[in-house]
């Protein structure tokens with residue numbers, strides 16, 4: 360597996376891939392890799408002849424008081440996992456490689472970036488959109504793979520790629536879950552045993568809403584109320600949001616038109632957990 364730390368070596372490898380007519384699938388990550396990330400690599404391997412993963416804990420998407428300093432950095436273990444799964448390349452840049460001194464440009468996708476998680480984390484999605492745009496421009500992949508667990512992030516990146524006519528395909532990959540339904544996340548490791556036991560309530564609340572929707576319930580407020588009630592009954596009291604939105608645009612509708620998604624964000628102990636489900 361090739362390891363790139365600077366722009367030049369990455370670009371040289373990418374040019375060689377392109378000259379050979381290879382299709383390159385790119386998976387941007389912040390490391391602390393788990394089975395969810397590996398499913399992105401597997402999806403890329405099915406559709407592309409080369410796969411490249413970036414590992415970069417992006418400072419601009421963390422707000423003051425958030426977990427940038429504590430965010431797990433497990434580069435050696437990550438590299439072993441990627442090697443085992445047959446990934447072709449890893450890009451492991453320093454902060455100055457992504458953000459050289461003197462940079463002035465950032466990307467904001469509004470109003471989507473200020474809603475839902477963006478309301479609780481001002482500037483977060485601007486940091487995400489900016490780093491993903493920089494990575495796309497450095498790598499110039501044919502396709503990029505994102506987990507649908509971060510549904511708002513996926514929707515926002517797809518919007519950015521459309522708006523800025525970026526020449527690549529954005530692929531969403533289904534969420535990987537533990538046996539009890541908890542979505543895999545690098546932040547699950549912040550949970551104590553007692554908090555971990557409460558966390559699957561997110562999936563149960565989403566499943567309950569899905570059952571109601573499939574049973575004919577079309578009032579988003581009623582679906583949200585039911586999911587909220589289940590969360591509270593399961594000991595999850597610190598609820599940031601429970602919202603039903605249009606599945607493609609994330610626009611809030613008074614009455615559900617088509618393909619709705621329910622999105623949930625809560626705080627359990629030190630961890631902020633998010634999950635979602637297309638109803």
Ligand code: PAF
Pocket residue numbers: 387388389415417420487490491509512
């Ligand atoms: O989902 C993540 O891990 C990050 O937000 C991303 C897309 C790698 C950008 O830093």
